[in-house]
Amino acid sequence: MDKFNEILTNHISNWNMVWFGLIFWGSVINAIAELYLVNNNSIFCYLFGFLLGVVAKIRGTWLWKI
Amino acid sequence: MEDIKNIPEEFSFEKEKEIARSFSKRFQWEMILIGVGQATFWLSLWPLVINGYISLFFGSLIATICACFAYLPSHEAQHGNYSRGNPKRRWIDSFVSHFTLITIMFPHDLMRCTHMKHHAYTNNPEKDPDYDTASAKSLWEVIIATQVGIKKYESIAEIFKNDNAFMKSFNKGVIIGMMYRVILLTLVVMFPLETLLLWWLPSKFGIIYLSTFFSWYPHYQADIGRYKDTKFWSHWMPRYLNHSMQLHFVHHLHPGIGHYDEPKAIEALKPFLIAREVPGAEDIPERVKYNPLIKR
Numbered sequence: 001m002d003k004f005n006e007i008l009t010n011h012i013s014n015w016n017m018v019w020f021g022l023i024f025w026g027s028v029i030n031a032i033a034e035l036y037l038v039n040n041n042s043i044f045c046y047l048f049g050f051l052l053g054v055v056a057k058i059r060g061t062w063l064w065k066i
Numbered sequence: 067m068e069d070i071k072n073i074p075e076e077f078s079f080e081k082e083k084e085i086a087r088s089f090s091k092r093f094q095w096e097m098i099l100i101g102v103g104q105a106t107f108w109l110s111l112w113p114l115v116i117n118g119y120i121s122l123f124f125g126s127l128i129a130t131i132c133a134c135f136a137y138l139p140s141h142e143a144q145h146g147n148y149s150r151g152n153p154k155r156r157w158i159d160s161f162v163s164h165f166t167l168i169t170i171m172f173p174h175d176l177m178r179c180t181h182m183k184h185h186a187y188t189n190n191p192e193k194d195p196d197y198d199t200a201s202a203k204s205l206w207e208v209i210i211a212t213q214v215g216i217k218k219y220e221s222i223a224e225i226f227k228n229d230n231a232f233m234k235s236f237n238k239g240v241i242i243g244m245m246y247r248v249i250l251l252t253l254v255v256m257f258p259l260e261t262l263l264l265w266w267l268p269s270k271f272g273i274i275y276l277s278t279f280f281s282w283y284p285h286y287q288a289d290i291g292r293y294k295d296t297k298f299w300s301h302w303m304p305r306y307l308n309h310s311m312q313l314h315f316v317h318h319l320h321p322g323i324g325h326y327d328e329p330k331a332i333e334a335l336k337p338f339l340i341a342r343e344v345p346g347a348e349d350i351p352e353r354v355k356y357n358p359l360i361k362r
């Protein structure tokens with residue numbers, strides 16, 4: 001159980017931004033696209049969210065660095 | 067205690083504590099009302115918005131106001147100011163703090179243990195968990211500092227990893243923090259815009275408001291030491307809109323004083339602060355009313 005907790009904690013610590021980008025921003029972008037675009041493809045919305053998360057992970061922040 | 071030898075007996079620390087203690091007894095019912103009230107109000111926004119009784123943008127505005135009121139009731143609980151040392155009333159501290167913090171997705175245990183360290187090491191660059199916002203050079207830096215997220219807490223845990231009591235509380239808070247994350251990511255799949263505008267965005271505004279008025283203004287460019295680590299400051303805002311944080315100084319001296327008793331306490335403690343040559347103490351009005359509290 002401790003090993004599982006450690007793996008889970010490390011995974012969240014390293015990949016939380018990517019998951020957040022994919023699920024949170026992907027869902028939000030998809031909802032906005034559904035409101036304003038006629039031919040919306042959800043996959044692209046979630047892919048865009050995922051990319052936002054990857055960029056944030058590489059940069060280490062969602063916004064600007066101090 | 068700095069320069070204790072030069073302080074006349076009538077302004078001794080013991081007498082100061084005695085006065086402070088007289089303001090540290092009252093049951094803080096206002097804070098419970100605000101904490102439980104705002105969280106209940108915020109929760110009720112979800113069915114109201116989802117069922118179309120109020121617009122999402124109006125709901126978002128109300129949620130942002132709720133988020134700005136979310137922290138202070140928890141802050142009183144973190145200092146045990148509801149239970150006042152009575153073990154039978156500790157559940158009130160825990161309940162109010164957990165419930166009010168839902169709006170800004172903060173775990174009570176994490177807030178409590180890091181806040182105690184903030185009091186113990188105020189303005190210490192290595193050990194004060196709030197030093198990132200307190201040392202920000204502009205409001206923009208405060209905003210950026212509030213968005214760092216999980217990394218800030220990882221570095222705090224590294225500093226205090228040998229403090230077992232701290233880590234126990236910290237780890238409990240991390241679990242609740244993860245639960246918030248799971249709930250947020252589940253809700254956003256079902257109600258994407260509602261989750262964005264009723265929870266995520268208001269919580270961000272709430273945290274920026276909190277960091278600005280609770281951390282940055284009172285501690286910015288202040289020194290280290292009991293009578294030096296927090297400063298008096300003035301602001302154009304009526305003090306009720308910034309939670310009277312111009313009086314944060316007295317909270318750092320005596321955290322047991324209830325928030326709504328701080329104006330009276332600071333009036334009573336004014337001669338003690340002047341005797342200790344606290345900067346700005348001589349400008350404390352005889353009667354603390356509206357804004358500005360401190361003349362500058």
